[in-house]
Amino acid sequence: ESKDKIMRVYPQTGFLWNYYLLHSGGEICPRFHLFSSAAAMGAVINRRVWFQRGSESTFPPLYPNLWIVLVAPQGEGHKSTSLDKSRKHMIGLDPIFQPRILSSKLTPEVLIKTLASQVVSTGQIPRGVNPEFLRESAIAVLLSSELGVLLDKKKYNEGFIPLITDLYDCPDEWSSETIMRGDQRLYNVCLTFMAASTPDWLQSMLPHDAFKGGFMSRLLLVTQPEDWNKSVHNPPIAPKELGAIVLKDLERFAKLRGEMVWSPSAEDFFANWYYQAKQNRKQSGPASAYLERKQNHLLKLAMLLQINDTEDELIMFIEALETALTILDIVEEETLDIIDFIATEPKMRTVQTILTTLRKYKLLPESELIRLVWRFMAHPREFDDSIQILMRSKEIKLINNTINEYQQKETGYEYVRG
Numbered sequence: 001e002s003k004d005k006i007m008r009v010y011p012q013t014g015f016l017w018n019y020y021l022l023h024s025g026g027e028i029c030p031r032f033h034l035f036s037s038a039a040a041m042g043a044v045i046n047r048r049v050w051f052q053r054g055s056e057s058t059f060p061p062l063y064p065n066l067w068i069v070l071v072a073p074q075g076e077g078h079k080s081t082s083l084d085k086s087r088k089h090m091i092g093l094d095p096i097f098q099p100r101i102l103s104s105k106l107t108p109e110v111l112i113k114t115l116a117s118q119v120v121s122t123g124q125i126p127r128g129v130n131p132e133f134l135r136e137s138a139i140a141v142l143l144s145s146e147l148g149v150l151l152d153k154k155k156y157n158e159g160f161i162p163l164i165t166d167l168y169d170c171p172d173e174w175s176s177e178t179i180m181r182g183d184q185r186l187y188n189v190c191l192t193f194m195a196a197s198t199p200d201w202l203q204s205m206l207p208h209d210a211f212k213g214g215f216m217s218r219l220l221l222v223t224q225p226e227d228w229n230k231s232v233h234n235p236p237i238a239p240k241e242l243g244a245i246v247l248k249d250l251e252r253f254a255k256l257r258g259e260m261v262w263s264p265s266a267e268d269f270f271a272n273w274y275y276q277a278k279q280n281r282k283q284s285g286p287a288s289a290y291l292e293r294k295q296n297h298l299l300k301l302a303m304l305l306q307i308n309d310t311e312d313e314l315i316m317f318i319e320a321l322e323t324a325l326t327i328l329d330i331v332e333e334e335t336l337d338i339i340d341f342i343a344t345e346p347k348m349r350t351v352q353t354i355l356t357t358l359r360k361y362k363l364l365p366e367s368e369l370i371r372l373v374w375r376f377m378a379h380p381r382e383f384d385d386s387i388q389i390l391m392r393s394k395e396i397k398l399i400n401n402t403i404n405e406y407q408q409k410e411t412g413y414e415y416v417r418g
Contacts, residue, residue, distance in 0.1 A: 004225050005330045006031040009323050014308040015041060015249035022242040023085055025235040028078045029228045031331065032070050035220065036086040036194070038304050039066040043090060043099040043141045043192035044254050047170065049314060051260045051303055060169045062296065064303040067168070067193035069147060071202070071338055072224035079196030080145035086194065087143060092247055097254035099192065100140040105149065108163045112176050112184050115140060138167075138174075138186040147197035165215045167191050193219070202342035203349070216339075217289040220297055223334035226360065252311060260303055260314040269318045270299075273325065290339055298324050350377050351386040358396055358415035365404035365412045387413065 007030050011017055019037040020030065042064040050061040070079040090099055102114060115138035142164065144150040150160075167174065167189050176184040262270075274295060281291060298321070306320040337356065344352040353376045358364060364372075370383060377383060390396045395417045402412025 032082040040086040046190040065192040070196040077224040137188040141192045144195040147195040265318040350382045363414040365402045
């Protein structure tokens with residue numbers, strides 16, 4: 001399992017480690033386990049624990065609810081299985097602690113009415129709410145094992161994605177006036193988003209203004225490592241007591257209450273990272289939009305790591321921030337390439353496919369490169385046109401006398417950027 005760099009920093013204590021030990025016998029990569037379990041943990045905690053960065057008039061409180069999408073090629077990665085394992089633990093909780101899990105087959109109107117119908121129990125009183133004046137609480141998990149069901153262009157045009165984008169910051173109060181007729185109000189919003197998809201679907205079916213509207217930049221795209229290839233013909237059965245331990249861990253999280261605060265060293269670490277990240281950022285376009293919210297992903301994940309480690313003390317220490325940052329940096333190694341891929345205009349898909357292929361293999365004879373990419377071309381001229389674009393942009397260079405698989409010399413191309 002050394003093929004997944006996440007194992008270098010995987011938390012080896014508490015709920016997150018117990019969850020991993022319970023499910024690691026199969027073929028799912030560790031990072032899918034980590035984010036599926038962290039998302040379940042955040043969904044159970046929801047608004048019970050919060051973190052205030054700066055003034056509340058400047059930044060809304062941060063809650064540990066994650067928005068994740070597990071990404072791997074079709075038929076690979078067991079993405080849906082990973083999400084389902086997490087879902088089963090959530091529904092295995094006592095009803096008072098269960099987060100409500102919603103189907104992805106919802107219109108905006110049905111989603112709003114469903115969220116508005118939930119009443120908080122006395123065990124789920126959110127921050128600052130007097131039980132005597134308790135209102136409904138819009139807390140739920142939006143789970144979709146196939147992101148295509150949730151994000152098809154028809155639904156996008158119906159306003160579903162703008163709606164949940166609007167709910168991302170967990171407003172204390174929200175009105176539906178801009179979305180539909182009538183004024184349906186939601187209180188104490190906290191949505192967790194868990195989905196799975198493939199790079200090809202994201203590129204071909206996702207509306208191209210999804211990044212411009214800010215929805216995609218709010219998601220943590222977790223991509224299976226490129227060289228992950230674990231095969232287990234008969235996965236071992238985990239000890240039964242581990243399942244019970246995982247549920248008890250989640251129930252303890254559901255009883256937490258209060259504001260998490262910085263330790264001085266953690267605040268210093270975050271400040272140094274934040275200013276350096278702003279100054280050193282080189283990405284543009286969709287990748288830049290994605291990284292603009294990295295600080296929120298960092299703090300939310302650090303909250304969960306800290307609670308996993310010391311749940312009885314709501315203080316964020318530097319170690320949680322350092323580990324969370326390392327995890328995000330590792331995931332970004334594949335994620336930024338995926339973002340480039342899915343944000344490419346359909347007419348330029350051949351260019352992107354050739355670039356991605358050469359980035360993987362570094363150097364290929366022309367004949368081998370054509371065999372790998374011709375299925376993505378609508379016309380033979382696309383290959384030559386794409387090569388010219390990539391050479392003029394200094395992404396690749398021509399190499400004479402490359403040796404092909406038949407030990408013959410021919411023209412080849414080498415990836416040179418980065």
